[in-house]
Amino acid sequence: xxxxxxxxxxxxxxxxxxxxxxxxxxxxxxxxxxxxxxxxxxxxxxxxxxxxxxxxxxxxxxxxxxxxxxxxxxxxxxxxxxxxxxxxxxxxxxxxxxxxxxxxxxxxxxxxxxxxxxxxxxxxxxxxxxxxxxxxxxxxxxxxxxxxxxxxxxxxxxxxxxxxxxxxxxxxxxxxxxxxxxxxxxxxxxxxxxxxxxxxxxxxxxxxxxxxxxxxxxxxxxxxxxxxxxxxxxxxxxxxxxxxxxxxxxxxxxxxxxxxxxxx
Numbered sequence: 331x332x333x334x335x336x337x338x339x340x341x342x343x344x345x346x347x348x349x350x351x352x353x354x355x356x357x358x359x360x361x362x363x364x365x366x367x368x369x370x371x372x373x374x375x376x377x378x379x380x381x382x383x384x385x386x387x388x389x390x391x392x393x394x395x396x397x398x399x400x401x402x403x404x405x406x407x408x409x410x411x412x413x414x415x416x417x418x419x420x421x422x423x424x425x426x427x428x429x430x431x432x433x434x435x436x437x438x439x440x441x442x443x444x445x446x447x448x449x450x451x452x453x454x455x456x457x458x459x460x461x462x463x464x465x466x467x468x469x470x471x472x473x474x475x476x477x478x479x480x481x482x483x484x485x486x487x488x489x490x491x492x493x494x495x496x497x498x499x500x501x502x503x504x505x506x507x508x509x510x511x512x513x514x515x516x517x518x519x520x521x522x523x524x525x526x527x528x529x530x531x532x533x534x535x536x537x538x539x540x541x542x543x544x545x546x547x548x549x550x551x552x553x554x555x556x557x558x559x560x561x562x563x564x565x566x567x568x569x570x571x572x573x574x575x576x577x578x579x580x581x582x583x584x585x586x587x588x589x590x591x592x593x594x
Contacts, residue, residue, distance in 0.1 A: 331377055331504055339509035345373040345404065345516040346509075352376065354396075356383040358403035359459060359473040365405060366461055366469040372407035375512065399493070400476040400504050404515065405469060410526055412460060412467045416582055417528055417566040418519070419444045419458045422472050424531055425514035426454050427538055429507050430476065435498050439540035442559070442568045443582040446476075447540050451492035453477045474511065478502050529564040536561045541587065546570060548578075549586040559587075 331351050340346050348371065355361050355378035362376050380396035408415070426446055427438045430453070438446045438453065446454035457473040477493035479501050494502045521530055528535070536542060541559035548555050548570060557570040557578065567579035568587060580587065 331379055331508075335503075335505035336508050339506055340512060341509075342373075342512050342516045345519075346375045346512040347371075347373050349375045349377065352378045354378060354380045354382065355401075357381055357473075358401050359457060359471055362403040362405050362471040362473070363459070363461065363469075366471065370405055372405060373516075374405040375508075376403045376405075377401065377508070395480060398480040399478045400474065400508060402475075402508060402511075403471050403473040404512070405471055406519070408467055408470055408523070410467070410523070412462065412465075414526060414565075415460045415467060415470050416443075416458060417522065418470060418472055419456050419582065420528060420535060420562070420566045421518045421522055421531065422456045422458070422474060422515060423454075424535055424538070425511055425518055426456070426474060426476065428514045429511035430454070430494060430502075432494075432498055438538070440535065440538045441540050442562065442587060443566065448492060448494075448497045451490055453492055453494060453497070472515075476507065478504050478507065527564045528562070528566055532562060532564060541568070546587050548580060 333349055333351050336349060358376045358378050358381065362374065365374055365376065378401045381401050420443055423440045423444060423446065427440060430446065431437050436448055438448050441447050444456040445452050454474065454476045458470060460470050461468045477491065479495045480493045481496055483491050518531060539561065542561065544559055545556055546559050548557065557572045560569045560571050562568055563579055567581050570578045570580055572578065
């Protein structure tokens with residue numbers, strides 16, 4: 331990953347003004363937390379060629395081979411209530427979908443709340459974490475892993491994971507995707523700061539939502555149930571209609587959702 335190649339493509343006001351590229355890191359999220367504690371400014375971007383302790387939602391490991399993919403974290407210093415921070419995951423998913431789409435190729439979809447899917451397989455995961463100072467948000471970090479040029483996956487992931495190279499049939503420029511993501515994310519984030527709601531992006535997100543109209547299994551602590559996904563609320567909850575007709579709004583911090591007949 332070449333810093334100058336990213337900078338030459340970057341058209342942002344503040345996001346990505348400082349970019350740190352590491353040959354190896356335990357986790358870019360962990361490095362961003364440390365930088366936040368040292369007073370780093372909002373917009374700092376940390377990238378690693380390889381992670382030794384990459385993580386996804388609910389503590390799952392994230393496979394991080396060297397030199398093939400994007401492992402990136404953006405540091406934010408938001409001025410809004412802590413309960414709004416999870417909505418940034420959905421913003422990042424939309425930004426990532428815009429960044430990786432390619433004309434004439436199969437377009438990415440979103441598996442609520444934080445995965446990008448192409449052809450039924452995962453190409454991107456997002457992990458948002460927050461640091462508090464008293465009752466106030468001190469920082470939010472948004473970690474993004476995008477499978478770009480990887481073609482060899484562990485056997486247990488081959489039916490669930492893919493990459494842009496596998497799907498598009500050609501190698502992709504990681505630096506270009508990083509720059510495009512930062513531009514899209516900055517634009518969405520600034521609009522979100524004004525509105526404090528996802529209403530302005532709701533239609534786009536639902537258009538991309540692979541769960542839309544599908545039967546899903548909702549995994550809650552101690553129980554699970556099925557229903558049909560019917561979009562998202564303006565605060566990012568997944569709307570699920572039970573067979574009984576009851577409408578439920580599912581928070582990503584409380585449950586996990588998976589497809590009844592496969593990963594999506």
